[in-house]
Amino acid sequence: MNTMNNQMPDEASFLASYNPSNFLPVALTVDLVVFAVRHKVLHIALVKRGAHPFLGSWALPGGFVGPTENALAAAHRELEEETGLNLGSHRVFVEQLATFSDPGRDPRMRVVSVAHVVLLAAEGGIVPPLCAGSDAAHAQWVPVHTLDTPALAFDHGEILRQGMERLAGKMEYTTIGARLLPAQFTISALRDVYSAVWQVELPAGNFTRKIRPSLTSTGVKVQGVGAPASLFTVGSDWISPPLARPRR
Amino acid sequence: MNTMNNQMPDEASFLASYNPSNFLPVALTVDLVVFAVRHKVLHIALVKRGAHPFLGSWALPGGFVGPTENALAAAHRELEEETGLNLGSHRVFVEQLATFSDPGRDPRMRVVSVAHVVLLAAEGGIVPPLCAGSDAAHAQWVPVHTLDTPALAFDHGEILRQGMERLAGKMEYTTIGARLLPAQFTISALRDVYSAVWQVELPAGNFTRKIRPSLTSTGVKVQGVGAPASLFTVGSDWISPPLARPRR
DNA sequence: ATTATTATTATCAAATTGATAATAACTCTA
DNA sequence: TAGAGTTATTATCAATTTGATAATAATAAT
Structure with missing residues (x-):
């Protein structure tokens, strides 16, 4: 069996069979809709953008998926990095929400984002404070129901809307x-x-x-x-x- | 305002803020779980692979997301291309299922796939026949409940499982x-x-x-x-x- | 004409629901 | 320390919904 030299023709035929003219590499990210109930009010973790585009706007925490991790692992890692939460000492639940892939959703380059819903356990109505992440962005808990969601950066308003619908819907038939x-x-x-x-x-x-x-x-x-x-x-x-x- | 020359530094700061060492381009594809009910039996559209890896195995139809389309648009296009169905003359329903991003899911390169559930309307228990797509793969309707799902190519068995659970679950509370x-x-x-x-x-x-x-x-x-x-x-x-x- | 098949409506006891109250166990306040 | 206030939990009950089964009606098949 020709194990050594069929790697290259194999990949070539792979690309050919899928019409390579339509193929373009994309950057893959995760975005996090992090929910917590503080003093009986539903909050979400948001970061204030420190760079263009959407400088100064609120955005969902998130970041790139690394070469050796899947989206779920990246979600856990970015949760720690962007919010300063220590996952070892808090109850967190992460589940995939949906993937957002409109070509123009990031004005700079093709960025496809796998959004996740994150539920953070509050202890007695108290939720751990958020710290600025590895980038300088300011992270903060914000009440969701009084939030101007269309003002969020990128398509994060729509992601948040879908995240809220997922949480509210699943609470009908699960103990989530x-x-x-x-x-x-x-x-x-x-x-x-x-x-x-x-x-x-x-x-x-x-x-x-x-x-x-x-x-x-x-x-x-x-x-x-x-x-x-x-x-x-x-x-x-x-x-x-x-x-x-x-x-x- | 410096509109012309802040594109480059902007993208640079973008990459920097997200830790570029973790950034790797990925190929983005869609996979389709196409359901139809033929003579009161639930069927799924499968293609027989004509290339390595998984040569000869059944696989889900799918293909690359193009540079100017989102995943949903790619799903519609690939549905036509891979199964020969004319979308203009059939009732089809497409909804995103989940995204599969394990680093090793395709042995050749980093391929992230946005899976979709597709429902094809049968007329009087008759479903349109499938034609070989643009690549030479053979496409066919297969009854799902007697199918050996673990034998499917790549992680398509798991994708099919999640697709069936989505369909069965949503039929409890929607008219899907x-x-x-x-x-x-x-x-x-x-x-x-x-x-x-x-x-x-x-x-x-x-x-x-x-x-x-x-x-x-x-x-x-x-x-x-x-x-x-x-x-x-x-x-x-x-x-x-x-x-x-x-x-x- | 008779039988078989299916769609639709009906029936009814059992289970579930929404609304409301009763009870019990505590804290708070004067 | 004696109410008064608050909350958790259980109870009650009429109204509604359910699962099971049957009745009815309209057709095809024989």
């Missing part, structure tokens, strides 16, 4: 909302997450009745303002039947 | 299944789509009761083997409350 809380949490804290994301108040009694089958009680109780509440962990990733998101 | 049928269809035909995708028989009476609010009757009736059935169009993209997919 618990990723915004510590591993052990009260049902009320989870209900506060739903209120922050869906922007509605859910009746406590019925919420407990419907979410309970997806949770596992630890038996431990914690003191709050009123009666003590049990701590739960996620028992199932699925909520069946799904919670109905009240639509206006 | 109707995209596998002509614009006007009977409730029974739609139920057959659900049976083909979910691999379960759904009771006819209850299915009608639950799907009806999402459909619009045309008033026209068609003759089949039994009683005449009304033709419907999609009235709403959403099914609320969702249909419960029976799980084993």
Whole structure:
């Protein structure tokens, strides 16, 4: 078998079969829609751009995918680098959102970005502060529901919109909302997450009745303002039947 | 304003700010999971590879994203080129699935692929035949549920798995299944789509009761083997409350 | 004409829902 | 320390929805 010398003709036939005149290398990046619930308000991590284009505008954190990593690994790495978060000491959840590839989305060159949704667990409503990343950009938590999304840099407003829809939608039929809380949490804290994301108040009694089958009680109780509440962990990733998101 | 000469320093600072040592150009492709229901059986379009690697294996249709098109446009173009389908004369639905970027997914070079789900409408259980594409690869409809997915080329088995999960999942809460049928269809035909995708028989009476609010009757009736059935169009993209997919 | 097949509507007990209240266990404040 | 206020959890119940099954009707096949 000719193992040594078929590498080159192989790649040549590969390119030929795919019509090389249509082939152009692109830069691959990741963009991160990082959510956290601070004091019952849904926030997103944004960086202020320190260079043209969109100098001074808010943008999503992100960066290039390296030659030896996939997009998911790049998302984890950039999360640390751009926000200063120590992933070893925080609960984070990352999932791919969608890829944005319009030829003109970056005015400088062909940049294709794989957007990700990141959920950062808050402890008692407190979220770790963000530090300026490896580039000088200023990073900050910003409330999402009062944000002027069209003012974001590039197509980041549309990415954020899709990220919010993904989070809100998946919270109907999965326990993904618990990723915004510590591993052990009260049902009320989870209900506060739903209120922050869906922007509605859910009746406590019925919420407990419907979410309970997806949770596992630890038996431990914690003191709050009123009666003590049990701590739960996620028992199932699925909520069946799904919670109905009240639509206006 | 220095519009003319800040292009170069701008791009330089862009690259610098993103750590250029981690930057590597990649080839961007699309892969297509093309579904159609033939005679009540869910099929997928596959091409037989005519070159190394994976010579002779089944693979998903796909190809490079051109310099002036986004991934969605490339998906439409490659669908025509690789399967010989005339998009002007068939109902097709295309939506992005996910992006696959593992460094080793193609042994020849760094290829990042944006996978798409494509739904092709069958007319009376008949699906247009596939022709060999612009490259010599042989294209064919293959029943999905009896397919040895791990035997597919590259990571196409995993892409197919995610595509099937997307289709089956979205059919719980949207009328996307109707995209596998002509614009006007009977409730029974739609139920057959659900049976083909979910691999379960759904009771006819209850299915009608639950799907009806999402459909619009045309008033026209068609003759089949039994009683005449009304033709419907999609009235709403959403099914609320969702249909419960029976799980084993 | 009779039988078989299918679409559609109907029926009904069981399960689920939304709304509301009851109860219990705590903190806060005077 | 005795209310008053707050919250978690369970309970209640009428209204709605569900799954199962049947009834009805309209056609083709024999």
